[in-house]
Structures are given as structure tokens and as C-alpha cells.
Amino acid sequence: MAQRIKTNIKFYKGLENVADRLYGFVTKTNGSWKGCRETESKKKIVFVDPSIAKDIIPNMLYSCTLMPMRSETGFIAKSATILRFPATIKTICRKNVFVVRITFGNKEIIYDPSSKEKRKNDIQVIAQLLRGRNDLENAIATAEDFIDNAFMVRRLYEQSQGNV
Amino acid sequence: MNATFQIQQLWQYLGVQDDEILIIRHYNQSDDKDEFLIVEATQNGLTITTTDTLPELRTDMKFQIVQQRDSSGKFIIPSVTQLINDKVSDY
Numbered sequence: 001m002a003q004r005i006k007t008n009i010k011f012y013k014g015l016e017n018v019a020d021r022l023y024g025f026v027t028k029t030n031g032s033w034k035g036c037r038e039t040e041s042k043k044k045i046v047f048v049d050p051s052i053a054k055d056i057i058p059n060m061l062y063s064c065t066l067m068p069m070r071s072e073t074g075f076i077a078k079s080a081t082i083l084r085f086p087a088t089i090k091t092i093c094r095k096n097v098f099v100v101r102i103t104f105g106n107k108e109i110i111y112d113p114s115s116k117e118k119r120k121n122d123i124q125v126i127a128q129l130l131r132g133r134n135d136l137e138n139a140i141a142t143a144e145d146f147i148d149n150a151f152m153v154r155r156l157y158e159q160s161q162g163n164v
Numbered sequence: 165m166n167a168t169f170q171i172q173q174l175w176q177y178l179g180v181q182d183d184e185i186l187i188i189r190h191y192n193q194s195d196d197k198d199e200f201l202i203v204e205a206t207q208n209g210l211t212i213t214t215t216d217t218l219p220e221l222r223t224d225m226k227f228q229i230v231q232q233r234d235s236s237g238k239f240i241i242p243s244v245t246q247l248i249n250d251k252v253s254d255y
Contacts, residue, residue: 008253037255061254085250088242091229093221094184103247105254135254138233145231152221160223 005066005075008083009035009046013058022048022056026066026075033066033075045074052080060135061105084137087130091149098157100149102126104136111150113157123150171203172210173244180205180228187218189231191238198239 009024025043027036036043046066048056056062061083066075085104092099100111109129115121123146130136130143171188180186186203192214202213221227232242 010255035255083253085254086232086234088230088232088247090178093223093228094181094226104250106251107254137235138237141233141237145233149229149231156221156223 003068004078005033005068007033007035007064007066008061009064009077009080010059010061011046011048011056011077011080012038022053022058024048024077035061046077047074048077048080052077056080057082057134082134084135086137087142087145089142089145089149091153093153093156096160098153098160100146100153102130102142102146104133107135111146111153113150113154123147123154126150167241168210168212170241170243171201171212174230174242175203175210177244177247178228178230181226183226185225185227187227187229188241189229189239190241193238201241 007026009026011022011024013019013022015021015023024046025036025038025040026033026046027040027043028034046064062077062080063083064077064081065079067078068075087102087104090101090103092101098113102109102111109126110120111123111126112120118125127143127147130146131139133139136142171186174188175186178186180203182205188201188203190199190201191197192199197216200215200218202215202219204211230242231239234240
């Protein structure tokens with residue numbers, strides 16, 4: 001029986017000639033297969049089994065079970081469970097710096113009341129973004145925690161501007 | 165892992181300056197309540213005190229507040245190892 005492999009992978013769409021199929025890549029590191037970017041030189045392709053493909057969201061990290069293809073040119077993902085990361089909310093107030101940073105996985109969302117950009121200075125826009133994330137554990141509670149911190153930072157920022 | 169060691173690691177990872185205060189929101193399981201760990205640099209190293217409420221914060225204070233919930237929704241001291249592993253695994 002072919003050996004099953006457990007690893008974490010992101011999938012994408014739009015591969016040449018098979019545009020409708022979800023695919024990802026793995027590379028062997030220290031004896032075990034790990035998900036990798038397309039730019040990795042020594043890699044093998046992973047296609048998603050059509051029976052689970054409808055539930056896969058592109059560019060999200062999944063914990064997968066892989067089976068080698070008969071041709072041994074790659075793998076088929078037979079199961080995939082989305083990975084949700086806990087958010088760390090960091091509120092930083094020091095001279096001229098008033099920000100809230102929300103990090104999860106390798107992503108970071110920043111609230112900065114001094115920014116001119118709506119995606120950085122609008123508390124409700126950021127909260128709504130957090131609530132809708134599929135890769136965030138406790139997304140609703142994280143959004144509420146963010147709002148509490150962001151209002152505090154905005155108050156301190158506005159006070160600091162009034163004191164100048 | 166020892167909480168003090170975990171806080172020391174977090175202090176370094178976050179790059180907290182010696183003139184800043186680090187505040188960590190944390191669920192106290194034995195007392196079944198949330199509390200705040202106040203961490204400050206002193207000549208004898210980091211000192212950690214605990215309060216039930218967030219201290220009054222003013223615009224002239226330098227501080228960082230950090231909070232993270234576990235899968236059950238309780239506030240925990242973030243693990244630096246986990247933060248790094250999450251960052252690396254989410255390629």
C-alpha cells in the first residue's frame with residue numbers, strides 16, 4: 001500500500017492546461033515533505049482530489065493527507081482541513097507611535113490612526129475584515145478585542161495631537 | 165513552560181525597550197478571572213506584578229499590550245516558539 005503523507009499545503013488555481021484544478025507544491029526537507037512555493041526548485045506537484053475540491057479556498061493553509069500518484073510525479077490530496085491561527089494583538093504606544101498590530105500565521109494587519117489609508121485607519125473596516133477571515137481562530141472575539149484596543153489607541157493618539 | 169521564562173522570551177521577541185512597560189492579558193485559572201501582568205525592566209531584571217484591571221494609560225507613557233486567546237477563548241501568554249512556528253508554517 002502506498003505511503004500516506006501528512007503535511008500543510010496551500011492550493012492555487014490557474015495552472016496551464018488544467019485551469020480548473022486546484023494545485024500546490026511540496027518539497028522534501030530533512031526527510032519529510034512540506035508545502036512550498038512554486039519558486040522552489042526541487043518540488044513535486046500536488047493536485048486536490050476532485051471529491052474534496054469544492055470545499056477548498058485558494059491560498060489558505062490546509063493540513064492534508066497525500067497519496068503518491070501512480071506515475072510518482074506528484075501527489076493527490078485525499079483530505080484537507082483548513083488551519084486556523086490564533087491572533088496575537090499587540091498595542092504599541094510610544095513617542096509618536098500609536099498602533100495596533102494583529103498577527104496570525106505570517107499575516108499582519110495594522111491599525112494606525114495617523115494613517116491616511118482607510119484600510120489602516122478605519123476601525124470598523126479592520127474589524128469586519130477580521131470577522132470574515134477563514135484562517136483566524138476565534139475571529140469574532142479577536143475582532144471585539146481589536147476594537148477595544150483600537151479605541152484606546154485612537155484616544156491616546158488624539159490626546160497626543162492635542163498636546164502638540 | 166515556566167511563565168517567567170515565557171515572559172522574558174516575549175519581552176525580547178517583541179523588542180520591548182527598557183523604558184517601556186509590557187502588559188500581558190492573562191486568564192488566571194485558579195481564580196477563574198482575567199488579570200493583567202505588568203512587566204517592567206529594573207536593575208535586577210524584569211519584575212512582574214499582577215492587577216485585576218488595566219492600569220490607567222496616558223499619552224506620555226510608553227507601553228505595549230499583548231493578548232492572545234487559546235482555542236477555548238481564554239487569554240494566554242503567547243508562546244514565542246508558537247509565534248515563530250506559525251509564521252514559518254504559513255508560507
